[in-house]
Amino acid sequence: DQQVKQNSPSLSVQEGRISILNCDYTNSMFDYFLWYKKYPAEGPTFLISISSIKDKNEDGRFTVFLNKSAKHLSLHIVPSQPGDSAVYFCAARPFGAGSYQLTFGKGTKLSVIP
Amino acid sequence: GAGVSQTPSNKVTEKGKYVELRCDPISGHTALYWYRQSLGQGPEFLIYFQGTGAADDSGLPNDRFFAVRPEGSVSTLKIQRTERGDSAVYLCASSETTAGELFFGEGSRLTVL
Numbered sequence: 001d002q003q004v005k006q007n008s009p010s011l012s013v014q015e016g017r018i019s020i021l022n023c024d025y026t027n028s029m030f031d032y033f034l035w036y037k038k039y040p041a042e043g044p045t046f047l048i049s050i051s052s053i054k055d056k057n058e059d060g061r062f063t064v065f066l067n068k069s070a071k072h073l074s075l076h077i078v079p080s081q082p083g084d085s086a087v088y089f090c091a092a093r094p095f096g097a098g099s100y101q102l103t104f105g106k107g108t109k110l111s112v113i114p
Numbered sequence: 115g116a117g118v119s120q121t122p123s124n125k126v127t128e129k130g131k132y133v134e135l136r137c138d139p140i141s142g143h144t145a146l147y148w149y150r151q152s153l154g155q156g157p158e159f160l161i162y163f164q165g166t167g168a169a170d171d172s173g174l175p176n177d178r179f180f181a182v183r184p185e186g187s188v189s190t191l192k193i194q195r196t197e198r199g200d201s202a203v204y205l206c207a208s209s210e211t212t213a214g215e216l217f218f219g220e221g222s223r224l225t226v227l
Contacts, residue, residue, distance in 0.1 A: 004156070006156075036218075041220065042220055043118070043205055043207075043218030043219050043220050043221055044157065044205070044218050045218070046215055046216065046217075089156050089157070091156075093213065098170070099212070099213045100145065100147070100162055100169075100170070100209075100212045100213050101159050101162065101170065101173075102149075102157075102159065102216070103159070104149075104156030104157045104158070105156050106154065106155055106156050107156055
């Protein structure tokens with residue numbers, strides 16, 4: 001049973017436009033959400049995160065939105081750049097016991113076309 | 115560099131053989147994690163160390179898998195009697211504190227023929 005779902009395996013966006021990557025979760029114990037970016041042959045690198053007490057967090061071109069009632073979050077990249085082409089993983093961690101353990105989605109491969 | 119270092123980067127072995135994968139975390143990071151990423155999947159938690167002890171090994175798939183961190187720094191993931199289904203990228207990560215930001219290594223790609 002997948003607790004973190006990224007239903008779009010891939011996404012293509014024109015350079016300069018907005019990229020929107022979606023993520024859904026099922027576990028109500030999750031209270032902290034993260035996005036990781038992964039280039040081929042490299043490990044995932046932390047991009048941005050959001051606590052369940054917020055509904056938006058912004059860092060430069062990257063904004064994460066959280067809708068707790070819908071158990072849905074999204075990552076917006078504006079404007080998209082060719083260097084953003086990578087696999088993006090949504091991840092979640094629970095509060096309390098086991099808060100060190102991340103549960104990842106399967107990832108979305110973003111291609112930004114010049 | 116000062117990042118998480120994993121060796122070997124690639125390992126090809128035959129079914130039934132024993133394999134060791136090494137992780138050298140960022141200096142001073144007390145927490146260390148192993149994750150496994152199978153083809154088309156996201157990383158899956160295997161084990162978490164706080165210092166020298168395995169605080170949570172609930173993600174290890176079976177008793178063929180074992181990990182150690184004897185001096186609270188370098189960790190070794192050991193896989194006995196490898197099976198084809200063990201083929202995956204094994205990722206190591208470390209963090210300064212429990213639930214702190216995770217820094218991942220580049221991974222060790224294991225292929226079992």
